[in-house]
Amino acid sequence: xxxxxxxxxxxxxxxxxxxxxxxxxxxxxxxxxxxxxxxxxxxxxxxxxxxxxxxxxxxxxxxxxxxxxxxxxxxxxxxxxxxxxxxxxxxxxxxxxxxxxxxxxxxxxxxxxxxxxxxxxxxxxxxxxxxxxxxxxxxxxxxxxxxxxxxxxxxxxxxxxxxxxxxxxxxxxxxxxxxxxxxxxxxxxxxxxxxxxxxxxxxxxxxxxxxxxxxxxxxxxxxxxxxxxxxxxxxxxxxxxxxxxxxxxxxxxx
Amino acid sequence: xxxxxxxxxxxxxxxxxxxxxxxxxxxxxxxxxxxxxxxxxxxxxxxxxxxxxxxxxxxxxxxxxxxxxxxxxxxxxxxxxxxxxxxxxxxxxxxxxxxxxxxxxxxxxxxxxxxxxxxxxxxxxxxxxxxxxxxxxxxxxxxxxxxxxxxxxxxxxxxxxxxxxxxxxxxxxxxxxxxxxxxxxxxxxxxxxxxxxxxxxxxxxxxxxxxxxxxxxxxxxxxxxxxxxxxxxxxxxxxxxxxxxxxxxxxxxxxxxxxxxxxxxxxxxxxxxxxxxxxxxxxxxxxxxxxxxxx
Numbered sequence: 001x002x003x004x005x006x007x008x009x010x011x012x013x014x015x016x017x018x019x020x021x022x023x024x025x026x027x028x029x030x031x032x033x034x035x036x037x038x039x040x041x042x043x044x045x046x047x048x049x050x051x052x053x054x055x056x057x058x059x060x061x062x063x064x065x066x067x068x069x070x071x072x073x074x075x076x077x078x079x080x081x082x083x084x085x086x087x088x089x090x091x092x093x094x095x096x097x098x099x100x101x102x103x104x105x106x107x108x109x110x111x112x113x114x115x116x117x118x119x120x121x122x123x124x125x126x127x128x129x130x131x132x133x134x135x136x137x138x139x140x141x142x143x144x145x146x147x148x149x150x151x152x153x154x155x156x157x158x159x160x161x162x163x164x165x166x167x168x169x170x171x172x173x174x175x176x177x178x179x180x181x182x183x184x185x186x187x188x189x190x191x192x193x194x195x196x197x198x199x200x201x202x203x204x205x206x207x208x209x210x211x212x213x214x215x216x217x218x219x220x221x222x223x224x225x226x227x228x229x230x231x232x233x234x235x236x237x238x239x240x241x242x243x244x245x246x247x248x249x250x251x252x253x254x
Numbered sequence: 255x256x257x258x259x260x261x262x263x264x265x266x267x268x269x270x271x272x273x274x275x276x277x278x279x280x281x282x283x284x285x286x287x288x289x290x291x292x293x294x295x296x297x298x299x300x301x302x303x304x305x306x307x308x309x310x311x312x313x314x315x316x317x318x319x320x321x322x323x324x325x326x327x328x329x330x331x332x333x334x335x336x337x338x339x340x341x342x343x344x345x346x347x348x349x350x351x352x353x354x355x356x357x358x359x360x361x362x363x364x365x366x367x368x369x370x371x372x373x374x375x376x377x378x379x380x381x382x383x384x385x386x387x388x389x390x391x392x393x394x395x396x397x398x399x400x401x402x403x404x405x406x407x408x409x410x411x412x413x414x415x416x417x418x419x420x421x422x423x424x425x426x427x428x429x430x431x432x433x434x435x436x437x438x439x440x441x442x443x444x445x446x447x448x449x450x451x452x453x454x455x456x457x458x459x460x461x462x463x464x465x466x467x468x469x470x471x472x473x474x475x476x477x478x479x480x481x482x483x484x485x486x487x488x489x490x491x492x493x494x495x496x497x498x499x500x501x502x503x504x505x506x507x508x509x510x511x512x513x514x515x516x517x518x519x520x521x522x523x524x525x526x527x528x529x530x531x532x533x534x535x536x537x538x539x540x541x542x543x544x545x546x547x548x549x
Contacts, residue, residue: 148370150365151370154384157339158385172373
C-alpha cells in the first residue's frame with residue numbers, strides 16, 4: 001500500500017494522527033475511568049465476547065445484512081434508475097414521489113417495518129434497502145438521461161438484438177454511474193444496518209453494541225466501536241477501489 | 255471502375271430544377287434503397303414541426319448519392335428515416351424491394367459524432383467487431399475485422415483504445431465497423447463534418463477507394479458542396495419547408511477523381527456552380543444569410 005500512490009484508499013500514513021491519539025490515550029488514561037477507559041481495556045472487555053463465540057456471529061450477521069441489503073439496493077436502483085432515466089414521461093410522473101421518498105429519514109422506517117415484519121432479518125433488510133437505493137437510482141437515472149442518443153443508435157443500425165443492446169452497450173455505459181451510486185450508498189447502508197440493530201436489538205454487531213451500552217460496559221462499547229470503524233473502513237476501501245478500477249476500465253485506460 | 259448506375263433509373267422528387275436526363279421514378283428492382291412520398295412531422299416543445307414533405311428518392315446499386323441542404327433542412331432526419339432509425343410519418347421506405355420498418359439488414363449508418371459512437375471500453379478491434387460478433391464465429395470475425403481495418407488503414411492500431419486515436423482515425427474506426435458487417439448500403443451522416451480540411455480530403459479519397467473496392471451503395475449527407483460534388487454520382491439538394499428534393503444533379507465526372515485535378519476541371523466548377531445556385535446563393539452577390547436556419 002505504502003508504495004502505491006494511494007489512488008484508491010487512503011495511505012496508511014494518513015492514519016498516523018489517529019494512532020498517536022490512541023497511544024496518548026493509553027499512556028495517560030485511567031484504567032478505572034467509567035467514561036474513557038484506555039485502549040488496552042477495550043481489548044480485555046471484548047475478549048469475553050470472542051471467547052463466548054458472540055462476536056464473530058454478530059459481525060457475520062451485520063455483514064450479511066449489509067451485503068444483501070446493498071446488493072438488492074444496487075439491483076433495484078440500477079434497473080429503476082435506468083427505466084426512469086430513459087423515459088421523459090416516466091421521469092416526470094415519478095420524480096416528485098421519488099424525491100419525497102428520498103427525503104424520508106431512514107430511521108423513521110424502523111417502527112413501520114417492525115410493525116409489519118416484526119423483529120426479523122427481513123425487517124432489517126427492508127430498512128437498509130430503501131435508503132441505500134436512492135443514491136444508486138439517482139446516479140443511474142441522470143447517467144441514463146445524459147447518455148448520447150448516438151450511442152443508442154449505434155447498436156440499432158448494426159442490428160444488435162435487444163438483449164445484446166442491454167448487455168453490450170447499456171450495461172457497460174451505465175456501470176460507472178452505478179458504482180458511483182454504490183460508493184455513496186455503501187457507507188449509508190452500513191450506518192443504517194448498525195442503527196437498526198442498535199434500535200431493535202435484532203442480532204448483529206449493533207445489537208451487541210447496544211447491549212454493552214445498556215450494561216454500562218464502556219470499555220466494551222469502545223472495543224466494539226473500533227471493530228465497527230474497521231468494518232466501515234474496509235467497506236469504503238473496497239468500494240472506492242472497485243469504483244476507480246471500473247471507471248478507468250470503461251474509459252479504456254490501462 | 256465502372257458504375258452500373260449511370261443516368262438510367264434515377265428517381266427525383268418534386269420536380270423543380272431537375273437535371274437528370276432519366277428522371278423517372280424507378281422502383282425497377284435495381285434500386286438499392288428508395289423512398290416514396292416520405293414526410294416527417296416531429297413533435298417538439300413548440301408544437302409539431304413538418305421537417306420533410308413528399309420526398310422521393312431512389313438510389314441504384316453501387317451508386318454514390320449525396321444529400322445536400324442548409325443547416326436544419328432535414329438532411330439528417332431523412333437519413334435516419336432511410337436507415338430505419340426514425341419512422342416516417344407518411345410515405346414508405348424500401349430497401350431491396352422490401353418495406354423498411356426498422357433498421358434493415360445490410361443497411362448501416364455512420365454517424366458524425368464518432369466520439370459517442372465508439373465504445374470507449376472496447377479496443378479498436380472489438381469496436382469494429384461489434385456488429386458481427388453475434389453472428390460469426392471467432393475466426394470469421396477476426397478475418398472480417400482485419401479486412402475492414404486494412405481498408406481504412408488502421409490495421410496497426412487494432413489493439414488500442416479509441417481515446418488514443420485522433421478524430422480522423424476514430425471516424426475511420428466507425429467506418430470500418432460499418433464495413434465489417436459487409437453492408438449493401440452505407441448511410442453516412444456528415445461523417446467528415448467535424449474533421450479538419452486535410453483529414454477530410456484524405457478520408458474522402460479513402461472512402462472513394464473503399465467504395466470502388468466493395469461496390470457498396472452510399473447515401474452521403476453533407477452540407478459541404480465541394481465534398482458532395484467531388485464524391486458523388488448524383489447530388490440531391492433538399493429545399494423548402496417542409497423540405498423536399500429541390501435539385502437532382504448527375505455528376506458525370508471521370509473516376510477515379512483527384513483532389514487537385516478534378517477540382518480544377520471546368521465540369522467540376524460548372525456542377526459546383528449549379529449546386530450553389532440551388533442552395534440559394536446568389537452568384538456574384540453576397541450569400542444570403544441564415545434564411546434556412548429555422549427550417
